[in-house]
Amino acid sequence: DIQMTQSPSTLSASVGDRVTITCRTSQSISRWLAWYQQKPGKAPKLLIYKTSTLEDGVPSRFSGSGSGTEFFLTISNLQPDDSATYYCQQYNSYVWTFGQGTKLEIK
């Protein structure tokens, strides 16, 4: 299975900041990567697929980039509602696998 490593594990930032979360994969996955946001007690919510395509309704403050084995989720102009745990997921190679998550705290 492809291993997914996210960094950092936790992140603290202020309203209005810009933050970047990194996801690295154990082998190349081209651009077959999705990002999810999960709030406590809720299911994950799809934010981005195919590395950089925003799901309908997701604010343009969220953006994704990368290819191969290194990917990035950037959130600009942080809002209090962005406090959540973020996960990457590869869908290049069966079995589909997820990163361990990055917890974002808004100061």
Add this chain to the structure above:
Amino acid sequence: QVQLQESGPGLVQPSETLSLTCIVSGGSTNIYDWSWSATNSYYWTWIRQSAGKGLEWLGRISASGTAILHPSLKSRVVMSIDTSKNQFSLRLKSVTAADTAIYYCARAVADHGDYFGFWGQGTLVTVSS
């Protein structure tokens, strides 16, 4: 808009079978029709989340009943679909404490591989005597 809702017991005895059902709803459309759109095909999926293993994809089933399962669980998992009832199901046999998790059903977008656009709210299953 498709909606998914898991149901099943919250407590299962060790060595017993965990059984969950996911009911799919969304207006007058049925699960069979929710499996295709003009641009995509969709699969019906189970994912679990535990403190020890994080998010783990368990398997998926098509509207026609073809299932693809996680290799490490293949010997213990059965997935089925009942399009007449707009629901699909998961059975996990011989459970242990390691199977304690929040279980989610989701609709997967088939795009090279699968990513997950709609999720149920999740149901906590605890394996304990």
